[in-house]
Amino acid sequence: MSSDVAPGDQGTSGLDRRTELRDFLRSRRARLKPEDVSLPSYGRRRVPGLRREELAQLAGVSYAYYARLEQGYGETMSAEVLDAIARALRLNEEEREHLVRLAQPERQSETQASPPPRRLRPSVQHLLDALGVPAYVVDRGLNIVAWNRLATAVFGDWGLLPPEERNIARLAFLSSEARKRFADPDGTAPRIARVLRMNAGKSPGDPHLSALIQELSHKSEEFRQLWARHEVSCGTVGETVRMRHPLVGEFDLVHEPMALPGGAPMRLVTYHAEPGTRSEEALRMLASWEAEPVR
Numbered sequence: 029m030s031s032d033v034a035p036g037d038q039g040t041s042g043l044d045r046r047t048e049l050r051d052f053l054r055s056r057r058a059r060l061k062p063e064d065v066s067l068p069s070y071g072r073r074r075v076p077g078l079r080r081e082e083l084a085q086l087a088g089v090s091y092a093y094y095a096r097l098e099q100g101y102g103e104t105m106s107a108e109v110l111d112a113i114a115r116a117l118r119l120n121e122e123e124r125e126h127l128v129r130l131a132q133p134e135r136q137s138e139t140q141a142s143p144p145p146r147r148l149r150p151s152v153q154h155l156l157d158a159l160g161v162p163a164y165v166v167d168r169g170l171n172i173v174a175w176n177r178l179a180t181a182v183f184g185d186w187g188l189l190p191p192e193e194r195n196i197a198r199l200a201f202l203s204s205e206a207r208k209r210f211a212d213p214d215g216t217a218p219r220i221a222r223v224l225r226m227n228a229g230k231s232p233g234d235p236h237l238s239a240l241i242q243e244l245s246h247k248s249e250e251f252r253q254l255w256a257r258h259e260v261s262c263g264t265v266g267e268t269v270r271m272r273h274p275l276v277g278e279f280d281l282v283h284e285p286m287a288l289p290g291g292a293p294m295r296l297v298t299y300h301a302e303p304g305t306r307s308e309e310a311l312r313m314l315a316s317w318e319a320e321p322v323r
């Protein structure tokens with residue numbers, strides 16, 4: 029059950045890297061208060077969080093130097109300076125990687141290449157079909173490239189959708205039917221937005237990814253609010269996701285994403301139930317029903 033993904037042909041030049049860098053740094057400054065970093069608070073603050081000069085002081089750089097970075101000019105800055113700014117902003121590892129990609133894209137060769145064709149090796153589809161758990165493959169734009177029958181039983185039949193609608197983010201934010209499958213959509217949507225933001229930082233010039241973000245921003249108020257947070261994530265490993273199915277009710281699955289080597293950047297995503305639980309029994313029932321021949 030696979031598909032060559034063909035996202036919409038909406039023309040766009042991609043995301044503006046400097047704007048992304050500026051907004052990301054401002055959003056991280058806004059998280060911190062002077063008392064959080066042992067600085068005195070003085071004067072009326074027109075915006076939340078640290079001022080530029082306070083952040084520069086914490087990082088040990090001049091105000092003008094930091095201001096230049098926040099304007100999108102980080103190409104000449106050393107790794108040591110970026111590390112100092114990341115520490116001052118209290119970035120986690122994923123946020124630090126995001127900062128470096130936006131500030132110095134030439135250090136990340138993957139951001140310069142145009143997206144390769146979204147093709148799947150036949151052996152990966154064979155692997156999906158052999159797995160006894162729901163599993164699918166997504167590309168960097170969260171397009172669903174391939175899936176197995178048990179994924180259909182859990183998430184719905186993606187084969188009935190037009191290829192351009194087979195996208196995790198589009199389904200999560202724009203499809204009421206898809207959202208019904210998640211017992212906690214308010215928890216699932218932020219996770220998807222964080223992954224999409226991280227992937228956008230890896231490929232800011234990808235026109236298809238940019239078109240998806242524009243579409244979601246236009247059609248979903250929820251997405252606009254989440255996107256404005258500038259939160260990033262590579263995808264949480266081992267996270268429990270609560271699902272809802274019309275036949276077996278609610279059950280929990282453990283989410284395990286992993287990168288697929290070779291070719292286009294893709295991830296294999298699997299879901300399994302903890303042994304000996306009601307969730308395992310629910311998944312077993314769905315698997316048995318999915319295996320029954322169509323009459």
